[in-house]
Amino acid sequence: MATITMTVNGSEVSAEAEGRTLLSQYLREGLGMTGTHVGCDTSQCGACVVHVNGQAVKSCTMFAAEAAGAEVTTVEGMANADGSLGVIQQAFQDHHGLQCGFCTPGMVMSAAALLKDNPKPTEAEIRDYLEGNICRCTGYQNIVRAIMAASGQEVPGAIAAE
Amino acid sequence: MHNFDFVSPSTVEEAAAALQGDEAQALGGGQTLIPTMKQRLAAPTTLVSLTGIAGMSGVSSDGGALTIGGATTHATVADQAGAYPALAALAGGIGDPAVRNRGTIGGSLANNDPSACYPSAVLGSGATVVTNTREIAADDFFDGMFTTALDEGEIITAVRFPVPQAASYQKFLQPASRFALTGVFVAQYADGVRVAVTGASEGGVFRWSEAEAALSADFSAGALDGLSVSADGMIGDLHGTPEYRAHLIKVLTKRAVSAAA
Numbered sequence: 001m002a003t004i005t006m007t008v009n010g011s012e013v014s015a016e017a018e019g020r021t022l023l024s025q026y027l028r029e030g031l032g033m034t035g036t037h038v039g040c041d042t043s044q045c046g047a048c049v050v051h052v053n054g055q056a057v058k059s060c061t062m063f064a065a066e067a068a069g070a071e072v073t074t075v076e077g078m079a080n081a082d083g084s085l086g087v088i089q090q091a092f093q094d095h096h097g098l099q100c101g102f103c104t105p106g107m108v109m110s111a112a113a114l115l116k117d118n119p120k121p122t123e124a125e126i127r128d129y130l131e132g133n134i135c136r137c138t139g140y141q142n143i144v145r146a147i148m149a150a151s152g153q154e155v156p157g158a159i160a161a162e
Numbered sequence: 163m164h165n166f167d168f169v170s171p172s173t174v175e176e177a178a179a180a181l182q183g184d185e186a187q188a189l190g191g192g193q194t195l196i197p198t199m200k201q202r203l204a205a206p207t208t209l210v211s212l213t214g215i216a217g218m219s220g221v222s223s224d225g226g227a228l229t230i231g232g233a234t235t236h237a238t239v240a241d242q243a244g245a246y247p248a249l250a251a252l253a254g255g256i257g258d259p260a261v262r263n264r265g266t267i268g269g270s271l272a273n274n275d276p277s278a279c280y281p282s283a284v285l286g287s288g289a290t291v292v293t294n295t296r297e298i299a300a301d302d303f304f305d306g307m308f309t310t311a312l313d314e315g316e317i318i319t320a321v322r323f324p325v326p327q328a329a330s331y332q333k334f335l336q337p338a339s340r341f342a343l344t345g346v347f348v349a350q351y352a353d354g355v356r357v358a359v360t361g362a363s364e365g366g367v368f369r370w371s372e373a374e375a376a377l378s379a380d381f382s383a384g385a386l387d388g389l390s391v392s393a394d395g396m397i398g399d400l401h402g403t404p405e406y407r408a409h410l411i412k413v414l415t416k417r418a419v420s421a422a423a
Contacts, residue, residue, distance in 0.1 A: 019168035019209065020199075042197050046260060055237070055263040061196045062264060065168040066211060113259065131340065132258025 004068050008033070009077030017064040023057075024048045026064035027074060035075040035105050039134070046133035049106040049113075050074045056113035058132070075105035078112065088112055088150040095155065097146035099137035106133050111147045120151055164205040170214045174294050174319055180210045181315035188212055188317060190269025191235060193261050212268065218319055226325050232268030232292075232318040239267060248329035248349070248422070249287070252279050255333065257340050268318035274366060276307045276397065277341035281367035283331060284321060286347030286358030292320040307366045326351050328381075330422035332414040333361070336401050343401055344410040346370075348418040354378040357415055362407040364395050373415055381423055383416040 004021075005014040008031065015030030027033045027050070036059055039047035043061040050059045051073040078086045085093060088111050098104045107130070114121055114129040121129070126147050127140065135143060145155045171177040181188060187206035189195060191213065198204045212218060218233040221242040228246045230239055240254030240262065256262055256270075256279050270280040271291060284291065284300045291298045294317045303311050312318070326349040333345035342361035349356050355377035357370045376385040391411045396404035 019166045020163045022196075041200065043193065043261065046258070049260055056260045057263050058260045061193055061261075063168060063192070063196070063209075065170070066192070066213070068170075110259070129259055132260050 002065070004064050006064075006067050006070050006072055008072045009074060015064075019063065019065060021064045023050070023052075023059040023062045023064050023067050023072075026067075027059065027072075030064070033074055033076055037102055037105050039102060039106075044132075044134065045103065046106040046110060046130075047103050049109040049133065051109060051113060054116070056110055073109070073112075075108055078108055088115070088147070091146040091150035092143070095142050095146040095149055097138065097143045098135075103133060103135045103137075107135065107143055111150065114147070115151055120153060121147070123148065123156075163199045164202065166206050167208045168211065169208060170211045172214055172216065174215055174218070174317060177210050177212055177215060177317055178294050178315060180208065181317070183208050186210055186315070188272070188315075190233060190266035190272070191264035192269075193257065193265040194269065194273050194275065212317065213266070218268075223325075228323045228325055230267055230321050230323070232320055233266050234268075236262035236265050236267070236270075246323055246325050246329070248326075248331050248347070249283050249323060252283050252331040252347070255279065255331075267321055271303070271321065272310060272312055272318055274304055274308055274310050275341070276363070276366045277336070277339075277343070277345075277361040279331065279333065279342055279345055279360065282342075282345055282347035282358040282360040283323070284358075285367050285369060286331075286349050286356045287323045287326065287329070288349075288351075288356055289324070290322040291318055292322060293318055301369075304367050307364065309366070324351065328422040330418040332418040332421065334410050334414060336361075344407050344414060346411060346414040346418050348377070348415060348422055350377070350381055350422065355381060357418075359411050359415075362396050362411055364397055370411065370415065373412075377419060381419065383419045383423075386412060386416055386419070 001016045004017045037047040039045035043058045048059040148155045186208040189209045189211045212233050218231045223245040236253040236256045243250040289300045329349040331347045333342040336343040344361040347358045357373045360367045391408040393404035393408040396407045398404045
């Protein structure tokens, strides 16, 4: 076991980890931050997506030791400073971009990574970018609408939020 | 997953020394190796991370050649290999965005998955694989499914691609895995055309020499009309029969020529 230190959502954190400890395990079991979900554990589903040094990665397919010293952002870091939902999270709520919610942390983190590089994506670009994030409830329709809304674009066919 | 010692050297020399240990294994981006270790199909006792080595990441262009560091991610190649657009497009189509942010060219080539995209670009470009001890021509590098000319502990430090006059990579996606069910890389050089096929053969990536001869004489999709690929030795699985893959090779080669020309 070794102590691994990194910055998670702006705070420096440390926890014990083995060589084989995955970043997802380090976050969930080492730090108790269970917002990052592990769906498939085979790097297919994308529920575990977090940002490492600003880039979306599947935290189940990266060792915690590889993230030593890195800046990590998880879904817990996506809310506003006052605790209210961030723009992307709020858009997911407004457009019902989730049903069971299991895939949502990864969807939000992938959406954030997309909008950082491409602030006004087309629907096709959103669908392409979400290739590695699997949702078994929504059929993606409302997820795509939520991301369109979060990017400040008109949302075709959306039912206006109350 | 069995446990292991994780080491993160900062130089190629340190990494090479660490890889001399018994059951030591190099780790690129881990997008294949980590799932493989989870299944206990690999159980190294020491894992030597190559991603922290200065000088092994990045893309540089010089005198008609594009050099990519062995630890360069697919996302970086997609973004920075503009001097070789077909290669940038290939890198931008591997896996999904999160996978492209971790997976590396060196890791992909060392693994030599029979359905991986990169081997077709390396073989189709007649690229040179640069290691910590030597340079290996693409024609000598790939040695059958999951097998390469690399020695134990040898590290791919860079890959050097001669930039062609025209090129295209076309893949028929296996939609669940996002690997190539079959993929074809076509590149036209002053001294001839190269055609490399991935995803189809039980022997891994290979050159379709009849197509190369036809396209070197006439670089048009029509030049391939009289040719066919035998299904002998092609992969057959639940996603496609050997005959289907053999058929796809010609279809995709034509598409690649049309896209490149």
